[in-house]
Amino acid sequence: MPSLYRLDIPPHIANVIRSLPPDLKRSVRAAIDAIAARPDSGESLQGELSGYRKFRVRRFRIVYAVDKRRRMIRLVAVGHRRNVYEELASEVAKRRD
Numbered sequence: 001m002p003s004l005y006r007l008d009i010p011p012h013i014a015n016v017i018r019s020l021p022p023d024l025k026r027s028v029r030a031a032i033d034a035i036a037a038r039p040d041s042g043e044s045l046q047g048e049l050s051g052y053r054k055f056r057v058r059r060f061r062i063v064y065a066v067d068k069r070r071r072m073i074r075l076v077a078v079g080h081r082r083n084v085y086e087e088l089a090s091e092v093a094k095r096r097d
Helices: 009-016 024-036 084-096
Strands: 004-010 053-057 060-067 072-080
Touching: 009 024, 009 072, 024 053, 024 072, 024 084, 060 084, 072 084
Parallel strands: 004 072
Antiparallel strands: 053 060, 060 072
């Protein structure tokens, strides 16, 4: 079944995915396909990251935003659960300043 949502994967996120070990890269790509098929499959984030969703891939997280009006999914972060949220929160804070 083709996705009804378009994916927006910025170049820096594509580079992160490319740099992953092959088995993890396959898992992340499969997860991205799952997100494209069902954007609500990830969990909503809270606090300063509200408006974003996360999808678990082993110890990594894919953080994304869904634009239902434009039917687009934008990946905003891919990284280890230990630091992906802090890095994204600091980027979001910089944009608001």
